[in-house]
Amino acid sequence: MYIPNQYQNTDRADVENFVKNNSFAILVNQTAGKLWATHLPLELETDANGHEVLRGHLAKANPQWKGFAENDQVLAIFSGAHAYVSSSWYDFEEVPTWNYSAVHVYGTIRTIDGDELLAHLTRLVDKYETASEHPVSVAGFSKKTMAQVRGVVGFEIKIDDIQAIRKLSQNRDAKNFKTIITELEKTGSPDAVAVAQDMKRCPFEK
Incomplete structure (x- = not known):
């Protein structure tokens, strides 16, 4: 992922929290010679050896999983709040832009099944x-309902690299930085307000 230096997020704890709080991701791989992507929840967990991994599952009818054996290299994309930034908010002439945060996780994937898959599904549902108000649990499902597990393929991704971008107007001076926050909040858009909150927490704030 292209990340200008001022937008790189190298705070590992912050990146991990971002992945956990924005866990509905896009899994990308190559299947049958074509790029393939599926939208699905991916959970950041720790394996038996203390290494961080991503775990998830997809429908067995989805041919993407068949590509794991051909090429076990995958990309998981996690996106956060994003918002349009109008250049009319600046006190100088400039083009508009977009503020956003995202994390790309590159890794090596393997399928999981049996007790390993069941444990993943249990944690996910819990x-x-x-x-x-009335939570359900995997343990409480009937045999008939649990039979649906045969229709999914579980997987674990060993993390090889994490790249994180936090593009939040860090290239602006203090006055314009604060103005952008105010204008985003004035829009009332949930995403814009969330971006404004991200800017307030940004360590690059002027």
Whole structure:
């Protein structure tokens, strides 16, 4: 991923939190000679050896998983809030731009099944059911419902490289930086407001 120096996010803890908080990702690989992408949840976890990995699953009917054996190199893309920045907000003439944050994770993928897959599905359901008024659990599903597990392919991605960008107007002076935050908040757009909050937390703030 192309990342100008001032937009690089090298704070590993911040990057990990970003991946965990924006876990609905895009998994990209090459399948049958073509680029293939699937939108799916990917969970950042630690394996038995203490190494960070991504775990997920996709439908067995999705041919993407068949490409894992041909080429085990994959890319997972995590995107955060993004917003248009109007150059009318500046006190000088400039072109408009877009503020956003994203993380690209490159790794080596392998399929998982059996108890390993079941453990992944259990953790996934437990994580997202915490906000439910009447949470369900994998352990509580009937045999009929659990039979659907045969229709998915689980996988684990050994992380080889992480690249993170945080493009939040760090190239502007203090006055214009603060103005952008104010104007983003005034839009009322959830994404724009979220970007404004990201800018307030940005360590590159002028």
